[in-house]
Amino acid sequence: MVETGVVHGRFQVFHLDHLKYIRAAKTRCGHLVIGITNPDPTLTRTDPADPNRSLPGSNPLSYFERYTIIRAAVIEEGVWPPEFSIVPFPVNMPELYGYYLPLDAVFYLTIYDDWGKRKQEMFKALGLKVEVLWTRPSDKKGISAGEVRRRMAEGLEWEHLVAPAAAVMISASR
Numbered sequence: 001m002v003e004t005g006v007v008h009g010r011f012q013v014f015h016l017d018h019l020k021y022i023r024a025a026k027t028r029c030g031h032l033v034i035g036i037t038n039p040d041p042t043l044t045r046t047d048p049a050d051p052n053r054s055l056p057g058s059n060p061l062s063y064f065e066r067y068t069i070i071r072a073a074v075i076e077e078g079v080w081p082p083e084f085s086i087v088p089f090p091v092n093m094p095e096l097y098g099y100y101l102p103l104d105a106v107f108y109l110t111i112y113d114d115w116g117k118r119k120q121e122m123f124k125a126l127g128l129k130v131e132v133l134w135t136r137p138s139d140k141k142g143i144s145a146g147e148v149r150r151r152m153a154e155g156l157e158w159e160h161l162v163a164p165a166a167a168v169m170i171s172a173s174r
Helices: 016-026 063-076 096-102 114-125 143-151 162-172
Strands: 002-007 029-036 084-088 106-111 129-135
Touching: 002 016, 016 029, 016 063, 016 106, 016 129, 063 084, 063 162, 084 106, 106 114, 114 129
Parallel strands: 002 029, 002 106, 029 084, 106 129
Antiparallel strands: none
């Protein structure tokens, strides 16, 4: 087991497959740093590997909203607060990583598409330690935050796709 690991995502909206990713990484490290990408518009850049990820409609929740939802869901999962941290992660601005992240950590990835492959290449080029937890084709990805957002917008059931703590917090803020 390594001392520190890093996971990351936009978590727009934090769902059960995000929790599965965090759970898998946490079993491999003592302390897990959860990086929230696209933390604000000034730290968000478009990338041709996934141009939709930078659109305002793809980022409806603020950093603070995502922070509180993720924290509640991870604690509900049974992870003790001193065993994890949540930080901003300007993923498209590698020159800033050292200000937010422990660069000697293992960076855990899941790969489903060109964006996942791009991040793997980018992290390796920076000399970061990378471990791919799993690689799957995009049609086997499972839950997507876009689907959760669509269901919410259309008034369809969505609560079963997120951790109970996340459902409570999101419902309270709507």
